Amino acid sequence: MDLLAELTTRRALCVIRAPAIPDPVGLATTLVEAGLPMVEFAFTTPGAPALMLRASTVDGLLLGAGTVLTAADARDAIAVGARFLLTPGLRPEVVAEARRQNVPVLLGAMTPTEVGSAIDLGATAVRVFPAARLGPAYFGDLHGPYPGTPLVATGGITTANAADYLAAGALAVTAGSGVLGPELATESRLTEVAKRAREFVAAVDTVR
Template sequence: MTGDVVIQRVALPSRTASARLIVVVRAPDAAAYAPVLDVLVDAGIQSLELTLSTPGTLEALPQLRERYDGVADVGVGTVTDADQLTAAIDSGARYIVTPITSAELVTQSTGAGVPIVPGGFTPTELFTSWAAGASAVKVFPAGRLGPGYAADLRGPFPDLEFVPSGGVDLESADAWLRAGAVAVSVGGPLLGDAFAGGDAQALRRRAEAFVALCRREPA
């Protein structure tokens, strides 16, 4: 019977959960991470999702985790198969993010005691991951849907915890949080030209603005 099934769900790291902000960091190469991450962490960012689409991410992860130990959670995103997930966990990822719906990856990650936030677009995809034991589900690409989608999800799935990702800027981040998102996942609108020689102070100001917004309690 369904009622007899016990779902194993690993909570998001407490620092990430309290910050309500995950910054997705895609770089041309892992060697470019540290200078940008230093600015982000100094501006108050407490959760960093490094992507497997950045060459060298897993090799650099142990050193980056040590570098930001005690101030920021370092997770790994763009995970799409079991081998990648195993490698990310073995390299020290504090949490896992996927762009896809896979109950198998959820089970694998939770079995290892590592939080996972799988991506999905439709109610069926999102609920599949949540029912499998996801820590939260990633509404992706959120920019195609808008914060009003949260109300649609809350109807049939009142307990579902979700994180919008993809096209989330400062204005829509506020709207998503007010709509009940447990956190927002932000990339380009915050990073801007950071990996193309952009001004570090401008990056800091953008990061501080997102941090301040996500620390506010929704009205």
């Protein structure tokens, strides 16, 4: 999978983080049909690998695994079909396992030092978290010392502010709880999920 090409084209991905996901297939299908096919199932959800395995059957889904903390997490995610991995911080052993299996990884970072470390470790892109606390201008600031480094804004990104982060230099933005709240996934409120996902994609499209 050419993760950078996908991020450059789509400019958006979605993280699903909920205490339970009773219908991962329906949820993934809804997001794909709404134009948000890059979907990350977080390891903080109980039984995440089994959920990813079920979701991996959905046509058009670009399946990712999020909150990957260990090499074992990475192996489990890749074994059930994850095509890219995401971490909340610097996780060298996750990078090592991902590189061993030729799977791209986005490493989490916040400070300029952490961004530099993520690049040195071999991250395909750097997910800057928590983006909303740092603000859109921070992405322009980071591109000063790190020109050309692909940065993904994560944390507090909503339909109202997604375009601001893209315009400020983020390669892509992550639709999280501000778009797909835990209750929507837990209660399988797919009609509302579809509506919010389409609105998020429309907001992203204004910056293309």
